Amino acid sequence: KLRPPLPPGPTPLPYIGSIISMLRNKPTFRWIHKMMDKINTKILCIRLGNVHVIAVSDPKIALEFLKDTDGIFSSRPDSMSGNLTSGGYLDTVLAPMGDHWKKMRKILSREILSGARHKWLLKKRVEEDENILRYINNQCKINHGVTRGFVNVRIIAQQYSSNMVRKLIFGSRYFGKGSADGGPGDEEIEHVDSLWTILVYLNAFCVTDYFPWLRWITDFDGHEKIIRNAILMSRKYQDALIDERIQQWKDGVRTKQDDLLDVLITLEHTRLTADEIKAQILVRLTRFLFLFFLFWLGRHQSLFCAILINFGVVQDLILAGFDNVSNNIEWAMAEMINQPRILDKAIHELDCVVGKDRLVQESDLPSLNYIKSCVKEAFRLHPVAPFNVPHVTTADSTVAGYFIPKGSHVLVSRLGLGRNPEVWDEPLTFNPDRHMKSDKEVVLTDLNLGTFSFSTGRRGCPAVLLGSTMTTMLLARLVQGFTWELPPNEPHVDLKEKLHDLAKAKPLLALVKPRLPHHLYPTS
Numbered sequence: 001k002l003r004p005p006l007p008p009g010p011t012p013l014p015y016i017g018s019i020i021s022m023l024r025n026k027p028t029f030r031w032i033h034k035m036m037d038k039i040n041t042k043i044l045c046i047r048l049g050n051v052h053v054i055a056v057s058d059p060k061i062a063l064e065f066l067k068d069t070d071g072i073f074s075s076r077p078d079s080m081s082g083n084l085t086s087g088g089y090l091d092t093v094l095a096p097m098g099d100h101w102k103k104m105r106k107i108l109s110r111e112i113l114s115g116a117r118h119k120w121l122l123k124k125r126v127e128e129d130e131n132i133l134r135y136i137n138n139q140c141k142i143n144h145g146v147t148r149g150f151v152n153v154r155i156i157a158q159q160y161s162s163n164m165v166r167k168l169i170f171g172s173r174y175f176g177k178g179s180a181d182g183g184p185g186d187e188e189i190e191h192v193d194s195l196w197t198i199l200v201y202l203n204a205f206c207v208t209d210y211f212p213w214l215r216w217i218t219d220f221d222g223h224e225k226i227i228r229n230a231i232l233m234s235r236k237y238q239d240a241l242i243d244e245r246i247q248q249w250k251d252g253v254r255t256k257q258d259d260l261l262d263v264l265i266t267l268e269h270t271r272l273t274a275d276e277i278k279a280q281i282l283v284r285l286t287r288f289l290f291l292f293f294l295f296w297l298g299r300h301q302s303l304f305c306a307i308l309i310n311f312g313v314v315q316d317l318i319l320a321g322f323d324n325v326s327n328n329i330e331w332a333m334a335e336m337i338n339q340p341r342i343l344d345k346a347i348h349e350l351d352c353v354v355g356k357d358r359l360v361q362e363s364d365l366p367s368l369n370y371i372k373s374c375v376k377e378a379f380r381l382h383p384v385a386p387f388n389v390p391h392v393t394t395a396d397s398t399v400a401g402y403f404i405p406k407g408s409h410v411l412v413s414r415l416g417l418g419r420n421p422e423v424w425d426e427p428l429t430f431n432p433d434r435h436m437k438s439d440k441e442v443v444l445t446d447l448n449l450g451t452f453s454f455s456t457g458r459r460g461c462p463a464v465l466l467g468s469t470m471t472t473m474l475l476a477r478l479v480q481g482f483t484w485e486l487p488p489n490e491p492h493v494d495l496k497e498k499l500h501d502l503a504k505a506k507p508l509l510a511l512v513k514p515r516l517p518h519h520l521y522p523t524s
């Protein structure tokens with residue numbers, strides 16, 4: 001009787017909760033945000049099936065959930081798409097709180113995303129920073145004589161981020177032959193498309209996530225078929241490379257680490273112990289057959305290692321490092337082209353800090369505060385997804401005076417935080433100057449969550465350094481390397497979002513011209 005109330009929200013029907021309203025009001029994330037506006041609340045509770053879904057758009061309340069010191073808000077929910085993508089939660093991003101997550105997170109932080117590893121990988125990042133200039137420069141030649149050409153910024157940004165991750169992991173930007181002009185080959189286009197599909201369906205409020213028993217009977221809304229196909233497509237290329245590499249190490253053909261895959265293969269602790277497998281069998285009887293299979297694989301170490309590496313780490317790195325960067329850059333460029341004053345200010349900063357006689361380098365990034373502010377502003381106004389990766393509560397608790405039942409899915413709204421009028425003046429205006437208040441160096445993280453970039457707390461992004469470097473370098477190279485104009489007859493960029501996600505409705509097309517001396521552009 002003394003229990004505080006649940007956060008406000010629609011009155012649920014018995015057993016099914018608000019699932020019918022959810023199905024009638026797709027896309028679900030827009031329905032949830034509209035409801036929050038209508039009720040005028042920064043914390044909302046919707047019951048879907050048996051699950052309380054808690055949406056939050058206030059930074060202080062979000063911090064209570066994310067910075068929770070007891071770890072009761074740090075687990076992840078079980079979902080059809082999460083389960084399939086992570087091969088039964090063998091990864092880090094989607095794994096529930098527990099020993100497996102701790103082990104994987106430690107491997108990522110110490111071996112893959114540490115400062116020392118970042119330095120070790122510099123040469124590979126530089127190759128991709130060069131390649132993107134080469135590719136755009138080649139577009140100019142191919143389309144409109146030597147100096148001018150049309151480019152699709154979405155393709156540039158998606159290829160840069162996926163090439164970069166592939167280069168760091170597999171040592172190569174291409175799965176196949178690629179394209180002679182530095183652009184994607186058919187394999188890379190297919191790979192990127194499948195990654196997008198996976199990411200969209202990971203955030204898609206699938207009905208069977210709220211009625212898990214339905215998963216055994218039907219693919220209710222067709223999501224499962226789509227995500228299975230996308231996973232097969234993305235792994236078609238990755239798997240072959242991983243298998244081949246493991247064999248090379250086994251045969252002694254390869255003896256020196258050159259990329260992250262070598263690092264992962266030569267790590268002793270990538271092996272799951274039989275105990276871990278047994279523990280999982282106890283916890284999840286429904287996955288017994290799959291785990292039994294893993295147990296068998298445990299005895300065939302190289303095959304087992306391939307599965308764990310692929311599902312456990314590679315898939316995470318490929319997915320997590322891809323969409324945030326590319327979405328950010330397309331939006332930042334769209335907003336900057338629309339407001340020439342901002343683009344000019346960014347160019348001016350690059351000309352002052354770097355000059356026009358050399359290309360911008362990673363070592364320049366600490367001084368490029370305006371460029372970083374443009375990136376940060378795009379993270380604030382145009383997050384890649386409406387909500388953070390869901391957190392799940394592992395005990396009853398009280399937050400902001402409301403009862404949060406055990407098992408609730410907590411969805412922190414990246415959209416709601418970034419566009420919160422109580423935190424930001426004119427929240428819908430792209431204004432990078434708002435991040436330049438002091439003479440301190442601008443950083444892309446925001447521990448107060450006014451801008452939800454890398455999140456915070458124990459599930460916060462472990463790749464702040466890599467993510468910040470990739471995003472800022474790409475924007476700096478694009479702005480320094482080329483002039484940007486809209487195609488004739490387009491007076492301004494159409495800034496509409498897609499209905500079903502937050503990507504720009506139309507890909508950004510622009511007319512570019514090289515602005516640095518010819519010899520600075522890489523040719524091969």
Ligand code: HEM
Nearest residue numbers: 092093317320321324389453454455459460461462463467
């Ligand atoms: C600009 C780029 C990036 C942004 C904005 C970003 C943002 C995020 C966010 C918001 C989360 C969820 C945090 C939470 O649940 O509270 C996350 C988690 C994660 N990110 Fe990133 N990320 C970026 C790049 C990367 C890259 C390049 C990698 C690795 C190659 C990476 C690896 C991860 C991993 C492994 C997690 C899961 C952490 C866990 O659950 O313990 N991220 N990231």
